[in-house]
Amino acid sequence: MPDMEPSFLTVGTGDTQRRIAVRARPGSGPPVVWLGGFRSDMKATKATALDQWAAQAGRAFVRFDYAAHGESSGTFTDCTISSWLEDAQAVLGTHIGEPPILVGSSMGGWIACLAARDRAAGGAPNAGLVLIAPALDFTEDLIWERLTEAGRAMLMRDGVLRRPSHYAPEPDPLTxxxxxxxxxxxxxxxxxxxxxxxxxxxxMRDTDVPYAHALKILGRLPAEGTVMTLIADGDHRLSRPQDIARLVAAVAEIT
Structure with a gap:
């Protein structure tokens, strides 16, 4: 299926202004919004698979790249959780006119929960959340807490620490x-x-966001209406055909 060309949304002002790339597929039902992970983009496997499902099912689907990701502009080391949340909120405010299903992968799970919380607090309802290996609070629990004393000292001294990545040839710049x-x-x-x-x-074989972290998240969520699927042989990506099928089913069951 040929990919549609993105539109661009300007977010921020002055030195923080950036162009956010968005692909919005029209359709019916609660609009599905993809929120990707740290250093991922909207052309990654799960986002593309959901777009193909949406096209076949006639569902509205929105995906975008955070600043300094994919086709969006920006400098990665200038970005934070707050700025990426601002990107997400701008996309929701521009492209979503009814309660959405927010689908967040890894860091996108954190952004999705922040956006959903803020929408609910402001009286704007959400249709649902689907979270894949959600990395809430990962900067503290999964980065800072895992750093050695030497790593923390280097980060405090230099303002940035470059950590080898399992998913890219160049290291992750952690600021x-x-x-x-x-x-x-x-x-x-x-x-x-x-x-x-x-x-x-x-x-349950996820070494980046261990399933114990997901259980911690589960303990903070309401019991009513919350489901967790543990995949015993699943890694962090959850991008195999059987994982994609579970993802599509989880999204499709929210109406």
Whole structure:
């Protein structure tokens, strides 16, 4: 299926202004919005598979690239959880006119939960959340807490730490700015209620976001309307055909 050309949305002002690339497929039903992971983009396997499903099912589907990801502009080391949340909120405000299903992968799960919480607090309902290996609070729990004392000292001294990536040839630039902003956006210290159905898909062989972290998230969510699917042989990507089938089914069951 040929890919559609993106449209662009201007977010921010002055030195923080960036162009956010968006692909919005028209259709019926609650609009499905894809929120990708850290250093991923909207052409990745799961996002593309959901777009193909949406085209075949006639469903509305929106995907986009955060600043400094994919086809969007911006400098990666200038970005934070707050700025990527602002990107997501701008896309929702421009392209979504009815309660959406937010589908968040890894870091996108955190962004989805923040956006859903803010929408619910402002009286804008959500249709549902589907979270794939959700990495809520990952800057603190999965980066800072895992760093050695030497790594923390280097980050504090230089403002950036370059960590080898399993998913890209070049290392991930982790900034002190990202860590400090992450602390202001942490969610796991209190209950989380996005006021909608939630389905978590989590691989038990995930070394980036261990399933124990997903269980911690589960403990902060309302019991009513929340489902978790543990995939015993699943890794962090959850991009195999059987994983994609589970993802599509989880999205399709929310109406």
């Amino acid at each position: 002190l700015k990202l860590i400090e902003d992450g602390r202001r956006n942490c969610m796991l210290g209190s209950p989380i209620d996005p006021a909608c159905p939630i389905h978590i898909l989590q691989g």
